[in-house]
Amino acid sequence: MDIDARTLRTFREVTLTGSFTQAARRLGYSQSSVTAQMRALERQVGEPVFERLPNGVRLTHSGIVLRDYARQILTLVGEMETALRRPAANPPRLTVGIVPALAYGQQLARVTHIGRRLLSGVQLALRIMGTAEVHDAFKAGAIDGALVLTVVDADDPADLLGEQQYADRSDDLTEVRLQEVEFVPVTGVGRRPGGHGRQVVIADPDCPSQRWLPEFLRLRCDSPPEIHELGSMAGVRAATQSGLGCAMLPTALAADHEEAGGLRPLPGVPRMRWNASLILGRHDTRPAVDRQNLTETLRQATALGRAARPAVPAAEVLGGAGLGGEVLGGGATALDPDTSIAS
Template sequence: MFDSRHIKTFHEVVRTGSYTAAARALGYTQPAVTQQMKALERDVGSPLFVRVGRGMRLTEAGEALSRHATAILDSMSAAQEQMNALTRLRAGRVRLCAFPSANSTLVPETLARLTAEHPAIRVDLLENEPPESLRRLARGECDISLAFTYPGLHEDVPEELVEIPLLEDQLTVLLPGGHHLARRRVVRLTDLAGERWIAGCPRCRANLLHECAEAGFVPDIAFMTDDNLAVQSLVAEGLGVAMIPALVLNFMRHAKVAGRPLQPASRRKISAYVLKEHLRIPATALVLDELRTVAANKTGC
């Protein structure tokens, strides 16, 4: 492997025609240039110059290396410029995988703040519910994953991932607008023991079963869907009640449903996850900072 400094010095020797002139152009001493050329010749395994009178002439190996030197230096310069752009946040690409309600709330506000300050940072949006979003992160298919967890449930998080807590999201009971419990400010889960239920994604469904079990009953789950709008539409038609995060109601609320907080309060934790080594990547760290800022300003969750 050639030392890039030696290639640069070699290129200057070829351009100026002597070690002395190259030393002046580079700000080196002439012995320093000589030592670098000797080291490069050892790496090449052949002399690069021969003396011709008072001048110097390239050997066949020297001519071959000279043909490549300009391209090598140009490529290094381009690489340096790109690295500077990335580290100074003039450019960068981050792949963000989030669950639907986060992609509709936290993510747009985060990207708006990011674009205002760093328009050259590009974010690719992916969508998956946990735990698949965490598996994609562990497989290297995204750089940041947003996921939620519920207290009391065992969560299978790959050990190589770092968790950055963002916020706690209040769970609410979704009732048809004409339901007799809709007149209350809060609703106890035990008051809904005889209701039919619409359940959401597998992780939310597992939490519903867990919380109902803690309250002493098994919910009658009539319908299951991952679609938040479908859940609300089913509730609006009087086909059941549902447990839904407040984050969803912040951006989507059917006119014929009523959301009421649970008593005692129940919450899910929303976090960002990242591979530890990615925390040192400037663009990734910047997106995480913006996510934290947006999450801290969220109210009603």
């Protein structure tokens, strides 16, 4: 079997997008070229690697096996290409903005550790910035990419960063969805029973994961909670543990502190999930291998921080009419009518 790296990269893009058309658009190929490459690939494999669907494609069992090996092969090819480049006195710099909701200690460490392996020969610089700052940072040339949270199943480009204000700007940016990240509503163990919903601690007022809980409590309690904005998830976690209020934390960040007895789930409020997405400039001239390796770095880093427990897309709760004890999608249940979180 003789499969070249170009074909494997095309195959990887099809698996990421689920569509020959979308893969062709991202790679700058014609759709017929992608289709021809994938047919040739299937002839070499000896059986179909894609199941053709009305609106795209899905991997067969052989396709799943090939995908896992292709990921390893392309990682090695990228490392070889980097190693064969002439050493530079000043390695190329790749600056990535990360919103506070994804910029807690373990997550930053994962990005750095994986980036050292996949982005060898490139200096990766991380910048923590609010969601509202991302577009201006792109415009100023201050960042090459951004790791943000977006709404699950939001297909409208106007919702790229969860704000309609980006509708007239979305042509400048493109989104690569990486993983769904789960968030859990928590409060401090010593918090007075019944006072959970009066105060909410947040890290970024423009991030969908941080806006969700205050809005949920406002709709449930008919009055807005008091909001404390601290700018970092470490600050949010510490303030919540100390009893200042409740918060939405990434499950991976909250888990250790729940076990240690510092946090507990907020009664009657479901776990939720949002997309961790990489935002890139649509007309970025950086080498394709660097963009691909950055995408894979962030995909692996967010996957390691992803929890397996069921959660609910935000739109299924705030977008629906039932906040008074009805069953919500994804196995979570809304507040019991007899439960008061703002009393």
